[in-house]
Amino acid sequence: xxxxxxxxxxxxxxxxxPFGGDLLEEITRFCMEKNVTLGKVQGIGAVQNARLxxxxxxxxxxxxxxxxxxxxxxxxxxxxxxxDGEPIVHAHVNLSDExxxxxxxxxxxxxxxxxxxVIIEAFExxxxxxxxxxxxxxxxxxxxx
Ligand code: ZN
Numbered sequence: 312x313x314x315x316x317x318x319x320x321x322x323x324x325x326x327x328x329p330f331g332g333d334l335l336e337e338i339t340r341f342c343m344e345k346n347v348t349l350g351k352v353q354g355i356g357a358v359q360n361a362r363l364x365x366x367x368x369x370x371x372x373x374x375x376x377x378x379x380x381x382x383x384x385x386x387x388x389x390x391x392x393x394x395d396g397e398p399i400v401h402a403h404v405n406l407s408d409e410x411x412x413x414x415x416x417x418x419x420x421x422x423x424x425x426x427x428x429v430i431i432e433a434f435e436x437x438x439x440x441x442x443x444x445x446x447x448x449x450x451x452x453x454x455x456x
Contacts, residue, residue: 314455316442318349318434325430334358334387334422335400338429342391342398347433349442352402354387356427361406363416371451375419382406384427385413391431392442394453399444 324345328337338352359381364373389402402418436442445456 316349316436316440318436320432321435322433323430324433325428328354328356328424328427328429330424330426331359332424333420334384334404334424334427335402335418335420337424337427338389338402338431339398339400341429341431342400345431345433346398347391347431348393348398349436350391350431350433352387352389352391352400352429352431354384354427354429356384356387356429357425358382358384358406358427359423359425361404361414361423362419362421363404363406363414364419365416366452368450373417373419375421376416377421378406378414380408381425382408382414387418387427387429389418391433392444392455394444 361378364375385407386405404418405413405415407413444453447454
């Protein structure tokens with residue numbers, strides 16, 4: 312089954328996330344406050360430490376790892392949809408250290424902000440269609456249904 316939603320840009324938010332906050336939780340909180348249920352997010356900045364995930368396709372589970380160091384957010388990209396009726400942010404990040412070595416992965420709670428400039432674009436779907444996540448049998452992931 313293919314999934315396709317046509318949408319138009321509704322609103323663009325430009326914001327700075329608070330020092331010491333949790334990167335993923337702050338983006339999610341912002342989306343909840345503004346009722347962004349369909350959209351995209353991008354950001355750059357720095358974190359005090361990070362917690363990222365790698366999905367083991369054979370085991371069907373995430374393995375999380377911690378980076379206990381200050382890092383640049385060289386790229387944060389994600390999308391916003393709905394899961395159990397609430398906005399959910401799915402984001403991946405690339406982070407770099409003092410010699411430019413990069414780490415990347417699925418952004419998890421536990422990534423502590425230093426500073427982050429974020430742009431969130433909210434979309435309005437044709438016919439008011441909602442984009443929901445649900446359990447996907449093939450991958451074991453909560454994918455768009
Ligand atoms: Zn992911």
